[in-house]
Amino acid sequence: xxxKRISLRQELPLLFWLVIVWGAxxxxxxxxxxxxxALLAAAVARLFxxxxxxLSGRFNVLRAVPFTVMFIGRVxxxxxxxxxxAVAQGPKVTNAVxxxxxxxxxxxxxTATGHVISLIPGSLVVEVDxxxxxxxxxxxxxxxxxDVLKLRKEVRDTEAGLIRVMGTKEELAALNQEAGA
Amino acid sequence: xxxxxxxxxxxxxxVSSVFMIVGAVMSLGAAIGLxxxxxxxxxxxxxxxPQVLGLFLLLAAVGLQLRTWWVWPVLAVAWIFQLLTVPVSxxxxxxxxxRTKHLHKELLSTDELEAVVLKAAEAAKDAExxxxxxxxxxx
Numbered sequence: 506x507x508x509k510r511i512s513l514r515q516e517l518p519l520l521f522w523l524v525i526v527w528g529a530x531x532x533x534x535x536x537x538x539x540x541x542x543a544l545l546a547a548a549v550a551r552l553f554x555x556x557x558x559x560l561s562g563r564f565n566v567l568r569a570v571p572f573t574v575m576f577i578g579r580v581x582x583x584x585x586x587x588x589x590x591a592v593a594q595g596p597k598v599t600n601a602v603x604x605x606x607x608x609x610x611x612x613x614x615x616t617a618t619g620h621v622i623s624l625i626p627g628s629l630v631v632e633v634d635x636x637x638x639x640x641x642x643x644x645x646x647x648x649x650x651x652d653v654l655k656l657r658k659e660v661r662d663t664e665a666g667l668i669r670v671m672g673t674k675e676e677l678a679a680l681n682q683e684a685g686a
Numbered sequence: 687x688x689x690x691x692x693x694x695x696x697x698x699x700x701v702s703s704v705f706m707i708v709g710a711v712m713s714l715g716a717a718i719g720l721x722x723x724x725x726x727x728x729x730x731x732x733x734x735x736p737q738v739l740g741l742f743l744l745l746a747a748v749g750l751q752l753r754t755w756w757v758w759p760v761l762a763v764a765w766i767f768q769l770l771t772v773p774v775s776x777x778x779x780x781x782x783x784x785r786t787k788h789l790h791k792e793l794l795s796t797d798e799l800e801a802v803v804l805k806a807a808e809a810a811k812d813a814e815x816x817x818x819x820x821x822x823x824x825x
Contacts, residue, residue: 529759584739587732588715595722602784604798623773624738629730630773631780632799641799643780645731 520546563677568669575666579625586627590646601647602631605660607638608683609668609676615640617671618664625663628656702747709743712736726783730776741768 520543527542528534590598607615615638619630622642632641644656668676719732745761784799 525759526763529763532756532760534756534759580735580739580742584712584715584736587719587735588712591715591719591722591732596724598723598728599794600725600728601794602797602799604802619777620770620773623734623776624769627731629727629734629780630777631727631784632802633777634802641802643727643730643784645728 516550520550523549563673564671565669568666569671572666572670576621576625583625583627587645594646598646599648601644601653601656603642603644603647603653603656605640605642605657607640607661607664608679609664609672610638611673611676614664614667614672614676617667618660621663621667622660625659628660698750698753702750705743705747705750709740709747712740712743716740727780730780730783734772734776738768738772741765 523546524539524542527545528539531538531542607618609615609618612635615633615635619633619640622628622640623630627645627647629643629645630640631643633639634641640660642656642660644652647653647656665680668680672680713736715736716732719736720729723729723732742765745765749758749761
């Protein structure tokens with residue numbers, strides 16, 4: 506099976522991450538160790554070739570920092586919310602499975618949105634429809650149609666945030682147009 | 687010089703003890719959720735969220751107490767891998783649970799997936815063995 510090769514530049518974030526993991530595991534960030542780690546990373550990436558993750562080539566650090574802070578804040582909020590629901594409602598909690606169509610069709614974006622969504626308040630990805638990039642989300646404590654709308658809006662907002670951080674130029678343009686309209 | 691160092695120590699000790707207590711409470715919350723929630727999917731919520739935060743707080747406490755900077759990357763990597771794997775496992779369990787009907791339908795206020803799964807099953811029945819369901823909804 507032949508797969509599309511990707512350029513070194515596209516592979517660089519992966520290699521960089523592998524070197525970081527190597528250094529962290531050895532607890533040694535000396536140049537020699539990092540160099541050896543880099544060699545190993547390159548060898549591993551050649552030998553165990555996975556389908557390439559198609560990065561958009563765009564990464565907005567100024568957007569990424571507030572997004573990360575907000576993300577951690579919401580993980581904290583989510584934990585307390587689940588704790589509260591577990592204690593206060595327990596067996597009586599009402600849920601829903603909601604379909605949320607996403608804007609982006611890139612695998613990376615759908616995956617990233619699914620991950621973030623699973624970790625923030627009251628939502629969990631049950632099913633992914635890749636052909637239409639629709640996420641089916643299980644929402645905790647969704648009692649009525651209003652809550653469904655709120656959940657859907659939250660997922661779409663999360664996706665918008667991720668597009669601003671690392672979406673392609675086309676996705677960003679579409680998003681800005683949508684916001685302007 | 688000396689009082690300064692001990693003040694810093696006290697602050698670090700206080701912060702890490704708060705982290706440890708809240709982290710332990712979060713893990714307790716996850717356990718309570720597992721016991722109290724009615725079906726598999728709502729249990730997955732409590733298995734993901736409080737657990738991730740609990741681990742974060744406990745790792746942070748460990749990092750603060752060890753006072754050596756080179757443990758921080760290991761702890762960060764441990765937490766990042768947790769972030770990456772927890773939603774995947776929750777998704778796989780949730781997906782299997784939905785398909786095998788390990789959930790209480792009467793507790794769902796809306797279910798927009800049911801029709802899609804039924805349609806996919808019909809399509810799979812109509813089309814011969816290969817194809818069908820895997821096109822419409824699969825991942």
